[in-house]
Amino acid sequence: MTSIVAVVPAFDEEAAIGAVVEEIRAVDPLIDVVVVDDGSTDGTADVARAAGAAVVRLPFNLGIGAAVQTGFRYALEHGYDVAVRLDGDGQHDATELPKLLIPLGRGEADVVTGSRFRGGDDAYRPPLGRRLGITWFARLVSILSGQKVTDTTSGFQALNRDAIALFARDYPSDYPEVEATVLLLKHRLRLVEVPVRMREREHGSSSITLLRSIYYAIKVTLALLVAMARRSAIPSEGSPR
Amino acid sequence: MTPVRISIAAAIGAALLLLIILELIRGRRLKERYALLWLVTGVALLVLALWRGGLNTIAGWLGVGTYPPAILFAAAIMFVIAVLLHYSTVLSRLTDDNVLLAQEVALLRARIDVLEADATPTAKNPAATARRAG
Structure with a gap:
């Protein structure tokens, strides 16, 4: 029997987090849920x-x-x-979760990402700036890794033990998903994408405007190139830093 | 030639810097590890200030023989850049350590929460009640 934990990062999400947790438990009561409360000032934890x-x-x-990363640790x-990682704002639909577990269960992948662009979600139309960024990173990561990747910004992911161990030790910081994709491919972990539906954010609008998209794109592109050039992707045990 | 007054002023400045650094180390307010670069800076500036012939020669090599004190400024700026760069690496390491500590604290606290919940005697948890009574 495989033990499964859902990792849900949340920052000031008291309005959404309860439903997210209950939804996961409704999908499969055997899945443990751990909410990582990232220093919230509201009642998220309670x-x-x-x-x-x-x-x-x-x-x-x-x-x-x-x-x-705390959740992976x-x-x-x-x-x-x-x-399995799901966001605390409810944009990831927990009923799609079993789809992510299938390739893991068959041993066909180390990481399974829920992709909005594998033909599963025709209704998903992000605003222009966001769409350009998503396309840019999908192309860039595909070139860098030699594997076709359609959705590098999706945080809806399932990981096996090898992938958990990697991300527990080394996980990027600011906008981590793109860099994490490169990191895991660099470590020769097998990535499989499955089509999923995603919901619009339940609370508030996405804070990413066109200008911020450009800033984000430049910053993450730089981080990607640094990640590729880094001497050792994993800091070795006990190495002086 | 370097004006004598500039050499004197620079020497006094460098000597003061060295004194302050040594005093900070003595008072354990500056770790030797971080002081080393500052000590090198102070000594290098003191040497350049006092060794007037050397300063002129170096200035000649670099084509600023008409105004040798420029070498003093250049050296000072280079050392300041080196110290700042060193600080950036220290800061990066501290940031990483800080994140690691925060994660560790959070994970440990989650474990304590579970342990305490188990140890609290309630109707649901007779084992803990019995342990407490015993």
Whole structure:
């Protein structure tokens, strides 16, 4: 029996987090849920706990990358076979979760990403700036890794033990998904994309405007090139830094 | 030639810098590890200030023989850049360590929460009640 943990990073999501946790538990009550509260100032932790999740509360806001990594470290420490990451704002539809587990169960992949662009979601039309960025990174990562990747910005992912161990030790920080994709391919982990539907954000509009998209694109592109050029992708155990 | 007054002023400045650094190390307010670069800076500036012939020669090589003190400024700026770069690496390491510590604290606290919940005697948890009573 494979043990599965759902890793849900959340920052000030008390309005959405309860439903997210309950939805995951409704899909499969055997899936443990761990909410990583990234220094929220509202009742996120209490709401998550009341909904039946384990809660890991970071003492202050570390940003999405480090929050997700905390969840992977939790999964590693507690010996889970599989970790699934879903966002705390409810944009990832938990009922799509079993689709992500199928390639892992067959041993065909180390990481399975839910892609909005594998023909699963015709309705998903992000605004222009965001769409350009997504296309740019899909092309760039495909070229860098030699594997066709359609959705590098999706945070809806399932990982096996090898991938959990990698990300527990080394996970990028600011906008981590793109860089993480390159990282795992560099470590010769097998990535498979499956088509999923995603919901519009339940609360508030996406904060990414055109100008911010450009800034984000430049920054992440640089981070990608640095990641490719880095001497060792994983800092070796006990190496002086 | 370098004006004598500039040499004197620069020497006094460099000597003061060295004194302050040594005093900070003595008072344990500056770790030797971070002081090393500053000490090198102070000594190099002191040597350049006092060794007037050398300063002129170097300025001649670099084509600023008409105004040798420029070498003093250039050296000072180079050392400041080196110190700043060193600080950036230190800061990066501290940031990484800080994240690691925060994650570790959060994971440990989650474990304690579970342990405490198990240890609290409730109707649902007779084992803990029995342990407490015993």
